[in-house]
Amino acid sequence: MPAETQEKALPIWLPAVTVAMLLTSLYLIFVWAPNERTMGVVQRIFYFHLPSAFTAFIAFYIGGIASIRYLIGRDNRFDDLSVAANEAGFVFAIVNLLTGMMWAKPVWGVYWAWDPRLTTTLLLALIYAGYLILRQSVVEPGQRAVVCAVTSIFGMVDIPIIYMSNRWWRTQHPAPVLFGGEGSGLATDMRIVLYFTFASLLFLLWCLVRYRRRLEAMRREVDGLRQTIHAL
Amino acid sequence: MNENLHWIWYAFSIAWVVHILYLVSISSREKKLREQMDYLKTLLQQYESKAGRT
Numbered sequence: 463m464p465a466e467t468q469e470k471a472l473p474i475w476l477p478a479v480t481v482a483m484l485l486t487s488l489y490l491i492f493v494w495a496p497n498e499r500t501m502g503v504v505q506r507i508f509y510f511h512l513p514s515a516f517t518a519f520i521a522f523y524i525g526g527i528a529s530i531r532y533l534i535g536r537d538n539r540f541d542d543l544s545v546a547a548n549e550a551g552f553v554f555a556i557v558n559l560l561t562g563m564m565w566a567k568p569v570w571g572v573y574w575a576w577d578p579r580l581t582t583t584l585l586l587a588l589i590y591a592g593y594l595i596l597r598q599s600v601v602e603p604g605q606r607a608v609v610c611a612v613t614s615i616f617g618m619v620d621i622p623i624i625y626m627s628n629r630w631w632r633t634q635h636p637a638p639v640l641f642g643g644e645g646s647g648l649a650t651d652m653r654i655v656l657y658f659t660f661a662s663l664l665f666l667l668w669c670l671v672r673y674r675r676r677l678e679a680m681r682r683e684v685d686g687l688r689q690t691i692h693a694l
Numbered sequence: 695m696n697e698n699l700h701w702i703w704y705a706f707s708i709a710w711v712v713h714i715l716y717l718v719s720i721s722s723r724e725k726k727l728r729e730q731m732d733y734l735k736t737l738l739q740q741y742e743s744k745a746g747r748t
Binding site: 567676 | 701
């Protein structure tokens with residue numbers, strides 16, 4: 463049995479630390495963070511909305527870099543890492559879009575606006591939805607890995623465009639609160655809550671990627687067993 | 695201000711439901727793969743023991 467499928471999916475401390483951090487972040491969001499002056503209580507969605515986006519970006523970059531490594535060395539472990547990171551990233555991107563819609567409705571009066579930030583984020587989610595569909599539809603493993611690696615690298619290109627979109631085109635989406643230049647910024651206690659939630663979601667990403675990566679190694683082993691039996 | 699409380703409830707519920715569904719999907723896929731793996735290993739052992747006898 464390959465070492466990747468033999469090893470335990472997660473060391474016990476990792477989900478324990480993740481759950482503790484997520485619970486603490488919920489406490490910080492709902493109890494500790496102050497109410498924002500203009501939007502009031504609904505602004506607390508921000509503490510989950512923004513870190514979900516950044517976690518998705520990091521996951522997609524991990525997936526993209528793993529894809530580049532796969533294309534260079536054709537090492538299946540990088541293909542496993544790429545699919546694990548991209549799938550988890552897709553989940554965070556969906557959470558980002560949905561929490562954004564729940565925030566937009568009371569603040570803008572609509573769930574969705576075709577604003578550059580929202581549109582480019584939706585495009586990113588669609589690229590990775592395409593990636594996951596490709597993963598299921600290309601049968602030959604080598605070809606599947608190459609096609610998906612190229613899609614993953616292509617998907618990464620959208621991330622800097624999303625990041626810059628509300629700096630380049632000022633429409634519906636609020637201006638950046640972090641690294642947004644003069645007039646931007648957050649109160650210290652708000653920043654603590656935001657960074658802590660971001661760290662919690664990074665731990666959650668770590669758990670999900672490790673768990674999903676092991677699944678991919680198992681799938682590879684099942685394919686190998688099938689080929690051996692067919693050859694007999 | 696409090697009239698918007700339900701939007702927070704919706705946002706956080708959706709976020710957690712999505713994550714929990716994803717975890718459930720990974721775990722069910724793992725279970726299926728484990729069953730397939732056990733089945734294929736048993737099949738392989740049967741083939742090998744047959745080949746050993748002949």
